[in-house]
Amino acid sequence: MIDEKTDEILSRHLDGDLDAEEARLLTERLKRDPAIVEGLNEMQRLRQSLRQLALDERPPKVLDQMVRPLRRAGRPMRQRWAAAALVAAAAVVVVGVIVVEEIGRTGWMPWTQTEKAERQIFALSNLPARDPDAPIGAVESLLSREDPEPTLAEPELLEMIGPLNFPPGSIDFVMAIKIDEVQIPISFVEGARGLELVLEIEQGQVVSCTPQDGIGNTSTADEICRLMISIAGTGLGDGQHRGVVVRWKREGR
Amino acid sequence: MSADEQCVAVIPLQCADASFKAQQVVAVAGSGLAVTFEEIYTRFRRPVWALAKRLTQSDEEALDACQEIFLRIWRGLDGFRNEAKLSTWVFQIAWNFLRSYRRSRGRQPFSIESLDDDKVVSIGAVRDRAPDAERRVIASEGLNWVGQALGRLAEHHRIVLWLRDGEDLSYEDIAAVLDVPIGTVRSRLARARRALRNEVRP
Structure with missing residues (x-):
């Protein structure tokens, strides 16, 4: 059994981290102790195995498709972000988000006629038919468009981000919405197919994510912000159709 | 050049x-x-x-x-x-x-059930087929075996081992990635290699 101290020497030797004196002492010990030689050889073989494992990894092609919009978009436009954030600081942006795990099965009937009129801006018609096996990722329109301005009459799919399917009543992961100092209520469809969430954002960070029983907050907004949301989880839906549809519009025009 | x-x-x-x-x-x-x-x-x-x-x-x-x-x-x-x-x-x-x-x-900590079915190698089967350490490491089953053994290590051991031996990052780079002193990388790497060796041994 090789002691820990010797293992550290062997490990450093493997990485070329020994000084001349340490290397000389190790050489002496290797001549005398076959167990240490075997320990070193085993360490080297494991290292080769790990390297081979790393080189053998092949990312699935679907990753290329998921990342394609980013690859085509080139560098992010920081100034544009900053400008949008400044305007957004004085605004509240309402974003409708709908879970699409049942696309193709029942279609969408997210809102009832008794709901407030302003919520209609988030009402989504049936989404365009999509290949259920198609990758989920930000659609190119979000990343390539300088100033997306969907109108009330012409709601628009701006981004599909995924995956999204989370246990009813809980969110296990939310990250990165890059807008500073703005409160963004996000409404998910309530009912058999989804949940309603309210994301509270401060200084660009999600500070709360609260499942609600009813329809989420609505408010006026005088500017559109670019929004990138990523939510992941497990447990809801059929596991085939996942994603988030985001729409927004400029109000007060 | x-x-x-x-x-x-x-x-x-x-x-x-x-x-x-x-x-x-x-x-x-x-x-x-x-x-x-x-x-x-x-x-x-x-x-x-x-x-x-x-x-x-x-x-x-x-x-x-x-x-x-x-x-x-x-x-x-x-x-x-x-x-x-x-x-x-x-x-x-x-x-x-x-x-x-x-x-x-x-x-949760690693469990073998979490591996993909086609990647799971029965511990008993591997041991039977690989009577010595060298065969376990070199053969393809051995690579799977090493990969599974790596998965059983503590996360802080796994990451340092993967960055060094898998991706060939230097001590300095690993220290920067993990935001720890180089001395920590050095000692953690030695412990990780020791732990991995113990994991692959019969």
Whole structure:
């Protein structure tokens, strides 16, 4: 059994981290102790195995498709972000988000006629038919468009981000919405197919994510912000159709 | 100009994975050449995927994680400082994300049931087929065996071992990625190698 101290020497030797004196002492010990030689050889073989494992990894092609919009978009436009954030600081942006795990099965009937009129801006018609096996990722329109301005009459799919399917009543992961100092209520469809969430954002960070029983907050907004949301989880839906549809519009025009 | 330098100057970040060293990436940064997201993706898609796979031990979760990691990289491109090593920066983003991702999922310690069916190698079967350590390590079953043994290590051992032996990062780069002193990398790596050796032994 090789002691820990010797293992550290062997490990450093493997990485070329020994000084001349340490290397000389190790050489002496290797001549005398076959167990240490075997320990070193085993360490080297494991290292080769790990390297081979790393080189053998092949990312699935679907990753290329998921990342394609980013690859085509080139560098992010920081100034544009900053400008949008400044305007957004004085605004509240309402974003409708709908879970699409049942696309193709029942279609969408997210809102009832008794709901407030302003919520209609988030009402989504049936989404365009999509290949259920198609990758989920930000659609190119979000990343390539300088100033997306969907109108009330012409709601628009701006981004599909995924995956999204989370246990009813809980969110296990939310990250990165890059807008500073703005409160963004996000409404998910309530009912058999989804949940309603309210994301509270401060200084660009999600500070709360609260499942609600009813329809989420609505408010006026005088500017559109670019929004990138990523939510992941497990447990809801059929596991085939996942994603988030985001729409927004400029109000007060 | 050496072959490697020429490679960096002419087609930065598109060299073969195995031969592309972190130091060459520095040369790219120092040369003033623009680093595009496409170049970063081309260079790091395999390493990022491999890291995500090793830490999540799930193809599906690794895919989710990779998507988010590259989104973060894309967002952070303008903030990337040329004096930093690109590889360190990318691995930092990946590690920071994967760490939080695993926490957010309440990830439990490794269990063999979490592996994909086609990757699971029966412990008994491997031991029967591989009577000596060398065969276990070299044979393809041995690679799977080593991969599974790696998965059973503590996360802080797994990450340091993967970055050093899997991705050939230097002590300094690993220290920067993990935000720990080099001495910690040195000692942690020795313990990780010891732990891995114990795991693969019958």
